[in-house]
Amino acid sequence: MNQRGAAKALHKPIDPKLFTWPSSNPRLLGSRCNNCGTTSFPSQTSCPRCCSEDVTPCELATRGTLWSFTIQGFLPKSPPYAGEETAATFQPYGVGYVELPDQVRVVSRLKVSSPEELEIGMDMELVFEPFRVDEDGAEIISYAFRPVA
């Protein structure tokens, strides 16, 4: 057994600042302005509304409602796209904004990829899942939303 390989993490978050992971209750991370109360996603060090730099990182809600959506119908250009599909294996995927109550609308891939199964205003919940396997063999974890069953 290659010790160097064995020591590698088997899972990695796609961006360590984007969400708390690993965790028993992983959450997306945003920031909240202490001056005007605006929540931003992803977290940033100043407020885009009032320009205050007095902001605090915060965890975001895991459930919300679908604000709008589309279905990505073609294989995106790579780079920047890092998915492993080819033109032959590509399957359209859902994309949407999920409105987290009193916080912010976050952009996300959706677990549903047909417009018939999506409706503006429907309840959605956050999930975490492997997006791809990187060159070291680690699963890269990203987030998505799916309709609440």
Added chain:
Amino acid sequence: MTDVAIVGIGIHPFGRTDGVSGLEQGAFAVRQALRDCGLEWSDMQFAYGGSSAAGNADSLVNSLGLTGLQFINVANGCATGGSALQSAYMAIKSGMFDLGVAVGFDKHPRGAFAVEPEKMGLGKWYGDVGLALTTQFFAMKIQKYMHDFGISEATLVKVAEKNYGNGALAPHAWRKTPLTYDQIATSPMISHPLRKYMFCSPAEGGCAIVLASAEKARQLSTQPLFLKGAIVRTRHFGSFEVFTQGQALEQAPSPSVDASKATFEMAGIGPEDIQVAQLQDTESGAETMHMAENGFCADGDQEKWIREGYTRIDGRLPVNTDGGCLANGEPVGASGLRQVYEVCVQLRGQGGARQVGNDPKVGYTHVYGAPGLSGCTIISR
């Protein structure tokens, strides 16, 4: 303060012109605009020019002549052409100059515009997972709008059908073959609810506008048109724009609403006075929403407007009479100036097969682009 006149217009055909650089297309447009008003390049006191992918506009002097004029490059995304025109307007309005040119050109590689999320301050993850696509933004904006205001897919198809039909009548247009309703309605779904033939593509082209003070314009042989308003505005917090990762819950109107209101105020007229308009149609949903954002109809009224053909060449407010971006493609540096060119053609009554009736006296242009800016003009006889 002087009024600002448009005295010369020129265009290099849009589309794909192999073997002719973007700069050469820009120079072609400038020469045509100068011929149009009987002036020489050496008469120009200043120039504002821009291109996003085809070189530095100021190097046009190598081809047009090293006359020592003030030449300023403009880079303002999809509103580059509109911004060059607005800058030229201010140069004359200020009294500093009385004759100059706004020029824009481009030559984009085939396929979608390249996107580099990190250059825009966006995390790498965003591009990695397949969210950094402008097409998704346009689709989600119209999806929400259709839901909120009862706009049907048929309206999106008819807008595209109209623009391809108009393009077939415009000598400078790229796509000169009209598309039928069914061809558009059954074309591949790119990003639901938008289909292939509802989107414009990056392309090539050049356009130039010669501007003069009203006093100077009277000394020239051509019939001047007047730029009654020219405004560029950027987004406010809460406006829904391309490449938004976290959208604010509070919603602000788009920069088009701001730019439009300010332009009408500047010109001292209202949307009801406009007789021909060019509205940014990156895709047919954009034209649909921009009808309301620019004050021409209420949200949701587009359904009736399009069904009744109000925006066709023979309608009450012809929109995108040369086929807009759908039929011309979008060479970013030139696109906003093409709209101005087309309004001038219409106000001069030189539209040929695409000439709108009723002898129009006042026209309007609106360009919109990433990352959330709009430029509007009002032009009158």
